[in-house]
Amino acid sequence: MAIEIIPYSEEWKEEWDQFVLKSNNGTMFHMQKFFDYHTPGKFNFNHLMFIEKGRIAALLPGARINDSFESPIGASYGSIVTEDLKFSRAMDLVNCLIDYANKEGIKEIELTSAPRVYERYQNENLDFALLWSGFKYKLHYISSAIKLDKERDIISRFQATIRRNIRKTFKEDVRVEINERYDEFYPILVENKSRHNVKPTHSYEDLLRLKELLPDRLKLFMVYVDEKPIGGSVMFYPNEIVGLCFYNMLLYDYEKYKPIQRVMFEVVKDATEAGYQYIDIGVSQDTSAENPMTPAMSLIEFKEKFDAKTVMRNTFHIKL
16 A cells, blocks of 8 residues: 555644654654644644555644745744655655645755764665655754763863853852743843853743643753842753753843853763763854854854754755
8 A cells, every 4th residue: 555645633732743753763752742832823734644554654843824835833843754764765755745735736855964974874765755755955053062972071072262251150059950941941041042042942931831731851950149130041851862951041130150151061961871972052153144044153153062963954845
C-alpha cells in the first residue's frame, strides 16, 4: 500500500505525539501538546500526516496560507518529522508531498527544520531529496550551539574574560536558583525586549501554559543578588539531545554582576550533568537589517566566548 497524506484530526493526537517522541528529528515544537498552548483561533493549523498501512509514517505540522503551505507556524521548527530513514524512503515522502500539493492546489511549500544537531542520527537524506525534487534554499539562519562533554571542565572551555567574570560572581554572592518564579522573570524579559523596541515571543500566560502542558520541557534559571532577581534564562528542552536557551535576560542596572555569564555556566553545567549533547543558544540575526540573513556580529562573537559553534537553521522552498 502506498503512502497517502491526510489532514490531522484530534483522534490522532496521542499517536502523533508518540511518533514525534520516537522520531529521529522531532522536537517539542512538533508536538500537538505544544500547539495547545496557543489561544484557540490564533492560527488555522493544517497539520498533515503521512499514513502507510493505517499507521503514521511521517508528520508535517504547519498551515495552509492562501495557496502556500508553511511549516512551522506558531513554533520554532517544523518540516517533515521522520524516523531514521534511507534515501529511497526520503524520496517517497517528498514525492508524496509534492503529489498532495498538486492535487490540493498548493502552489508553494516552505519548510524550516531544526538544525542538524537536534537529530539522534545526523542524516541528510531528506534534505537531499528535497533539493533533488526541486526545492531550493530560501534562507539560512545562524544559530550557535555548545557541544557538551562530561570529560571537559566547563569553565576552562570559556574565553579568559568570561572565566574571570564567572569566578568573580561566586565571590560576590551572585546566586542562581532553578525555580518557577516566572513572575520575577517576566518583567526582566519585557524590559530587555523594550530596549530593542520588540515584544517577547510569549506572553506571561503563554509561559505558564507551556510549563503546565510540558512541565519537563521548560526550566527557569533565576539569578539573584541580595535576593534581588537580576536576570535569568528560560530553557526549553526540545528533545533528549538539545537544550535551547530561549530567553537569556538581565536587568541592565545590574550588568556589573555579569548575570548572563553566570547563568550560562549554570545552564551548561546542568545540561551536561543531565546527559544532553548540545546547548543551542539561538539565532543571531540583525533584525533591523533589510536582509533577514544579516548576521549580528557582536552577538555571534559573544556566544563564541562560551565555545559555541555555528549551526544553521535552513528554510527550503518550492514553487509548483
